[in-house]
Every structure is written in C-alpha cells, then in structure tokens.
Amino acid sequence: MAPYDLEVERAVREVVALGAKKVMIQAPDGLKQYLGELCKSLEAAGVSPLLSTEPCYGGCDVADGAPVGADAIIHVGHFKFGGGPDPLPTVYITAKHLGGDRDLPAKAARAMKARGFRKVGLVSNAQHIHLIGEFREALAAEGLEGVVDGETGGLVLGCRVGAATAVEGAVDALVFIGGGDFHALGVALACEKEVFIADPYRGEVRETAQMKRRALAKRWWLIAEASKAKTFGVVIVTKPRQMDLAMAERLSSDLRRRGKVCYLLAGGDVSWDRLVGFAFIDAFIVVGCPRIATDNQECFSKPVLNAGEALEVIKRL
C-alpha cells in the first residue's frame, strides 16, 4: 500500500462529476510510483488517465492537458497555489503522508523543552500539515505552547514562508514538520529564530543552523561573483504562475544602465542543461521560482541567482 493518501475515491468522484472523459494526472517524480491504483480506478469509472511525464515542483506548475485532449487535471502533491484560474478544471490531491514515526510529536516536544523554549512556532508542508494538531498537543503535554499562524494554518511552500514569519515574533523557536531540507531551509533563511526539522521519515528532530550558515555563505559568495560578470542572462520562466515579465525587464534595464550587457532568455524548465550552451553569458538570473537558483547551484558552473539576489547585485554596481 502506498505510504501516501492519494484520495482515490474522492479524485474519481470529482472527475466524474466534472464530466471528464480523459484526465491528465501530474505528480512530483517521487509520487509517480504510486499512481497505478488511481489509474485503474479512473478506468473502472470510464475515465481515461493520461500520465504526465513532466516534473512537477509545486502548485504553481499545473499542467495544461488540453493540447493532448485532456478535459481535466488531477494534480498530486500540492494545494492550489492561487494566481488565477487553472488551465483546465483541476482536482488537487495533497498526498498526505500516512507512515512515519508516531512518537515524533512527543520527541519534538521533549527536544524543545530540553532547550528551554516555552513557545514554539509550527509550520509544515502539504504532506504533513495534518500533524500540526498532534504536535500542538504534544507540546502542551510538556507545558509548552505550539503557535500556528491562523491565516495559513502553518502551511509553507518553498517560496512562501509567511506562516513562519507571521509567528516568529511570538515564539522562541520554530519547528518545520516534514522531510528533506527544502522547505525548512526556506523557513530558516527567512527567520532569525532557530528552526528545527521534525522529520517523520527519519523519526528525528534536527537543527538547521549549519545548513543555513552554509547556504548563506554560498549565496553571498555567488552574489559577489555575479557582481564581476560583464554579460548577464535574465531568464524568464514561462510557466504562467511563475512568469514575471515586469521583474525581468526591470532587472535587465537596471543592469544595462550600470554598463552591463544583458540578454533576455525564456523557457519553461530551467536547468543547467538548458543554460550551458549560452557560453557568451557570464551569470544568469532566473525570474520565476526563486528556488531554482538556490537549490541547484551545485549543478551550475556559473553564478545563477534569483531575482531577489539580482537586486543585491544591482545595489553593489
């Protein structure tokens, strides 16, 4: 059984209610392996599944299956991102993680108490946000208070950490509930207070301080290196919910005004394979998902910055 709740019954029910005959299913690469049951259930209900082979990094990245004949989308792994209507009627399945260490909330509460914290901010991602209540209870059992942002319910994305910054002033530390470093690093970089990861996959509570120090050192070094570049490439990510033409134009005209040569590039998925051919460009600025630059630098052999970092470069010129 899949360790994630793909809400197969709800997905099929909603797709049938939409009257869809062919539905495109898109999911992050790590969840594609669990889509078999969903496909079978759709077929049993008379709906043809069409599996997207594309990567899918966020709710910002909803496919448009219309060119291949889909009349609806099942988007797995994220909540709706906002930013206008979906290209086709879309059913969102967050893929709640079902496994994990049941003792983790108590472990995290004991770890926070041992450090002398009294109020702890709680944030999480789409797969683990349902655990926030358990963490709150576990903290209360240790005499601590779990604080959750009312507007977001504690949900953070790689590029949206308002759930953390909104409560930071009222807490002693923050705990991100979820696996990996991606979301937690985003929270840690935005907050002054200590951020911990309560990882349901590994059953451990770990610090982010060292990871944050390393990431900051690397980003500031890249900002300094990019400041020496003569020729910049400003890459407009063309995914509709990431595209920001005004920012791309602002950055390129600011750079040109400071004597830099600047070219505009445009593309959907931005990776080093897609940039390496532009040998005449010394540094790239990705205007789109801010994490493309920050989370893939080991794959890049020239400075690749996001828009916020590019503004720092411009301040230095």
Ligand code: SF4
């Ligand atoms: S971090 Fe990037 S991929 Fe994730 S929601 Fe934000 S823009 Fe989309």
